[in-house]
Amino acid sequence: xxxxxxxxxxxxxxxxxxxxxxxxxxxxxxxxxxxxxxxxxxxxxxxxxxxxxxxxxxxxxxxxxxxxxxxxxxxxxxxxxxxxxxxxxxxxxxxxxxxxxxxxxxxxxxxxxxxxxxxxxxxxxxxxxxxxxxxxxxxxxxxxxxxxxxxxxxxxxxxxxxxxxxxxxxxxxxxxxxxxxxxxxxxxxxxxxxxxxxxxxxxxxxxxxxxxxxxxxxxxxxxxxxxxxxxxxxxxxxxxxxxxxxxxxxxxxxxxxxxxxxxxxxxxxxxxxxxxxxxxxxxxxxxxxxxxxxxxxxxxxxxxxxxxxxxxxxxxxxxxxxxxxxxxxxxxxxxxxxxxxxxxxxxxx
Numbered sequence: 001x002x003x004x005x006x007x008x009x010x011x012x013x014x015x016x017x018x019x020x021x022x023x024x025x026x027x028x029x030x031x032x033x034x035x036x037x038x039x040x041x042x043x044x045x046x047x048x049x050x051x052x053x054x055x056x057x058x059x060x061x062x063x064x065x066x067x068x069x070x071x072x073x074x075x076x077x078x079x080x081x082x083x084x085x086x087x088x089x090x091x092x093x094x095x096x097x098x099x100x101x102x103x104x105x106x107x108x109x110x111x112x113x114x115x116x117x118x119x120x121x122x123x124x125x126x127x128x129x130x131x132x133x134x135x136x137x138x139x140x141x142x143x144x145x146x147x148x149x150x151x152x153x154x155x156x157x158x159x160x161x162x163x164x165x166x167x168x169x170x171x172x173x174x175x176x177x178x179x180x181x182x183x184x185x186x187x188x189x190x191x192x193x194x195x196x197x198x199x200x201x202x203x204x205x206x207x208x209x210x211x212x213x214x215x216x217x218x219x220x221x222x223x224x225x226x227x228x229x230x231x232x233x234x235x236x237x238x239x240x241x242x243x244x245x246x247x248x249x250x251x252x253x254x255x256x257x258x259x260x261x262x263x264x265x266x267x268x269x270x271x272x273x274x275x276x277x278x279x280x281x282x283x284x285x286x287x288x289x290x291x292x293x294x295x296x297x298x299x300x301x302x303x304x305x306x307x308x309x310x311x312x313x314x315x316x317x318x319x320x321x322x323x324x325x326x327x328x329x330x331x332x333x334x335x336x337x338x339x340x341x342x343x344x345x346x347x348x349x
Contacts, residue, residue: 013133014091015104017043018118021140022149022156023111023281023324024298026169030140030202031108034209044094044102046086048110050250050324080121083107084128091131105132111281112155112248112324115139115162136216139163143201144173145300146182152277153299160186165198165215172203247327248280253341254320261288267340268297268304271323274336278329284321285309295321 017040021027034040093099109118115137122128139159142149146168149156160166166186171179183199190197198215200207255264264286272279282297282304292309325337 011133013131014102015135016122016132017104017106017135018109018115018137019106019140020109020113020115020137020159020162021111021167021169022142022153022159022299024145024296024301025111025140025142025149026202026205027108027111027140029205030167030169030207031106033205033207034106034212037209039209039213040104040106042100042102043104043106044090044099046083046090046105046107048083048108048113050110050112050248050322080117083118084121084125087128087132104135114155114158116158119162136164136219137162138165138167138212138216140167140169142170142173142298143168143179143182144170145298146186148300160190161193161195163195163197164219165200165212166190167207167212168199168201169205170203171201248324249327251323251325251337251341252320253284253323254318255284255286256319258287258289261290261293264288264295265304265306268295271337271340272297274340275325275329275333278326278333279323280326281324282321284319285311285317286319286321 019027019031031045035043035045087105090099090102090105094101107118109115119134119137122132122134139162141156141160150160168179168183168186174182179201183201186199190199196219198219200211200215268282271282277299279297280299282295284295286293286295286309292313294307294309294311295304297304323337323341329337
């Protein structure tokens with residue numbers, strides 16, 4: 001008689017998908033689409049943003065009822081306690097049925113976060129390790145600005161080397177030949193680093209959640225890559241016992257009244273001209289005479305993206321723009337920033 005074969009041991013911990021990517025890489029647009037698809041429609045969500053007022057949480061709250069904002073901190077350094085607390089709160093709310101029993105958790109990091117410290121924190125915490133398991137790191141990189149971002153920002157390089165899946169976004173903004181050469185360079189770089197990373201593409205947030213999850217499953221050596229490769233990367237930007245600090249600062253540009261849209265865009269152009277590469281990100285919600293706008297500007301993009309603001313609005317919505325700049329600024333740049341971050345002249349009534 002053949003001995004009874006015990007059933008395979010299943011991991012009952014909640015899978016965690018860590019979504020990262022440099023400022024303006026398009027990760028929020030992708031995540032918003034994924035949360036509307038069956039594979040992640042019931043996922044819980046933790047959003048990390050720099051700045052006093054978050055936009056990503058407003059964009060994503062319409063797609064997820066369990067969105068938690070860890071604001072004004074980067075989860076790879078000073079925000080780690082807030083991240084751990086948010087994960088604990090979600091677990092107990094799930095256990096005590098104060099919220100739906102979510103099957104997975106997505107953490108969207110700020111564009112300046114490096115994945116390695118987050119991965120290390122999940123591993124080092126007994127409570128988190130017992131309840132959650134890292135299912136993979138998904139890094140977004142804009143095909144339109146990839147070379148400039150990678151060459152000038154160490155955080156973007158850390159996000160690349162820490163990925164299990166690399167999503168090249170905004171591929172509609174480059175031609176096929178440019179995209180092909182970029183993929184070849186990235187593949188060569190990742191192989192040279194010994195990383196096993198699947199590279200997939202997305203235009204206008206068209207990549208499905210199913211395709212992303214399939215790429216995670218197909219990543220060769222995924223389990224060892226998550227636990228070993230990321231632990232190795234942890235040392236490259238973090239000294240033991242010390243928090244990593246980014247040389248960037250978020251400023252709030254309040255625009256509570258109806259403003260002249262043309263004047264606002266002119267001021268943004270002046271800000272771009274003055275700060276140059278030091279202007280890392282600009283995003284927010286404003287009311288103009290043309291209607292409500294969503295305004296977003298990514299690094300190295302020539303002009304801001306302006307789209308109609310269709311998000312829910314109430315009297316508590318803070319209108320204005322979060323402006324993230326590299327530090328230190330020159331005296332003239334700081335003076336220009338201070339002058340321009342005043343309220344734009346309202347529309348004359």
